[in-house]
Amino acid sequence: MTPSWQWPDEVWRGHVEAVRAGRSLRPAAWPNGARAVVALSFDSDHETIPLRDGHISPGLLAAGEYGSRTAAPRILDLLARHDIPATFFMPAVSALLHPDEARGYVAAGHEIGVHGWIHERNTQLAAQDEKDLLRRALDTLTEITGTRPTGIRTPSWDFSETTLPAILELGFRYDSSLMADDDPYEVLANGKPTGLIELPVDWIRDDAPYFTMDRFGSSRPYTRPRDVLEVWVDEFDAAYREGGVFQLTMHPHVIGHRSRLVILRELIDHIVAHQDIWFATHAQLAEVAAEQLR
Template identity: 60%
Template sequence: MSEPVSEAIREHGEPWSWSEEVWRGMIERVRGGRNLLPARWPNNARCAVALSFDADHETIPLRDGDESPMRLSQGQYGNRRGVPRIRSVLGRHSVPATFFYPAVAATVHPDEVRAVAQDGHEIGIHSWIHERNNGLPPGIERDLTFRAADRLAQICGRYPVGMRTASWDFSLDTLAIIREMGLLYDSSLMADDDPYELLDKGEPTGIVELPPEWIRDDAIYFNFLRFSALRPYTAPSAVLDIFKAEFDGAWAERGLFLLTMHPHVIGHRSRIPILEDLILHIKAKGDIWFATHEQVARWCKENATAP
């Protein structure tokens, strides 16, 4: 089966034939601008730590039109077991975090969202139903994103100030939507380890990018294809070592350590110790500022060193 032809190839021909104007225009459409790493973190901490949880719950099978009770039950696990365990660990260690919710997941589990917010954690936008925004008809992504923000505000009583796109897909329209919404930050792009300002066709936007990375994501180490002969799986101890190494690097460079986890992934009995052991490792290192994504973005925007 041949690979689908991209819109860019349909419009401009094969990439090897593109003019510099074409490929440079693609590169410059959304670009990393000035580094927003501050000269110092609050309380003169050496490193900022921003833990985040993408609470997808049932939306991934729903996004694919999958009605399987089995696969929907895997998402429900995130609500029944994952989030309670995560809240317990964070509460024991007094660590704030950011929870990104698809609006449909928040609508199915509103009491969970309110409880997470009451714990002092941030609630951020994470699509409507975990849709693949790159495949949506014109205008639909904008409508869904605005609807998602309104629904989260209705549930938790506060309009979100940041977003993370589903699957970290960033369409050609996403940045314009973020700008129209007046959001403080995005957390979907990967041009740096530390916060940076997004450029829109070379124009500074004032939007803070808090970059995630697949290396710092639990799902890639634990997901597997059920009906494939290949079923990759990484031992929790190995994942903990990777996360520790990523934090140690951020600490050495006086930067930001941002980690993405999923309640239905990290919340299992053999995996939740990763979160607790990592927090203990971070605290033992010392000189740390634990913060929500909003807190990090505001501090960086207000305290970044001059370009």
């Protein structure tokens, strides 16, 4: 393989331009006179992380089961206490294992979005396999919940060379996997507008990098929960000052433990102390962003 420093200009430029950020879709004003938007999301991966890699240890599977059995009900109770809508991105296998949970998200007024079939590593898949798995995931969530998802978050926030074409072909309204901005933007494909709305994420606003544990690998929780709370409060405060979006990604099996859920509770207390906040699902945020495309 030719080393990157020997690539002709058209090669490295082609990689950069394949999927790029286009125009900002942040509106001049948010609904109901809100100064800023808060979009909370949860990736309900549960048992799919070990299953994806062929790991069938009861210990690993039990850690995922915790996300559904114990953590998800706690999270739903916390959201209900403040009447906050959220978005739950769920691998189809998680929904098949826990169909009542998936239906419960929708029944409680939350959004459900696609998060792959079994949290597959899409960059290791053939193009047709990736598209087929996304289609199966979309159809499975629709059948289980009675609601067809409009948004996708790719597993591990990863894009293969054919992920964007698959997303567009399957008719998704928005994606939430890329990191080129803090606020919504339109995705470009080789410099051309696609109409796909991006609701950007970032590892700073994700619980997993701070708290992931792998007993046979190098991943170890390295941050105190209250230090993470400080980071997230600072992120929200900056979004509030700018009048932008504070988007947060969490995982029930990660954030749902007692000593971690307390920081989500305190973060929400901090946010709701501001009277001019719009709590939105990702789909609701995408609808407002879509108005900028017209």
